[in-house]
Amino acid sequence: MSVQTESFAVHATGSSGEADTAMLDRLEQEILDLDALILEAVQRRSELARSLAPAVAAAPSETSSQFDDLGPDGSAFDRLLMRLAAPGRQ
Numbered sequence: 229m230s231v232q233t234e235s236f237a238v239h240a241t242g243s244s245g246e247a248d249t250a251m252l253d254r255l256e257q258e259i260l261d262l263d264a265l266i267l268e269a270v271q272r273r274s275e276l277a278r279s280l281a282p283a284v285a286a287a288p289s290e291t292s293s294q295f296d297d298l299g300p301d302g303s304a305f306d307r308l309l310m311r312l313a314a315p316g317r318q
Contacts, residue, residue: 270312277313 295302 270309273309274313277310278315281313281315 293303293306295306298305
């Protein structure tokens with residue numbers, strides 16, 4: 229899945245209050261849309277991980293995370309996704 233976003237420069241001060249409000253509204257809507265996509269993707273990922281659980285349990289565990297690019301929170305995010313996919317959670 230690929231998500232493309234537009235880059236907006238938001239200025240808190242200025243004479244174009246209506247334009248700033250419209251831009252903020254667009255940004256807030258984009259965040260809501262992305263949140264919906266993230267939730268949908270996490271739910272689907274959890275379903276897939278649960279269906280793969282028997283095969284994954286037999287495979288050796290990796291020490292690095294595919295989310296290492298997120299910095300220190302990457303491993304925490306990886307563990308959260310594993311907990312969400314745990315058997316019995318639906």
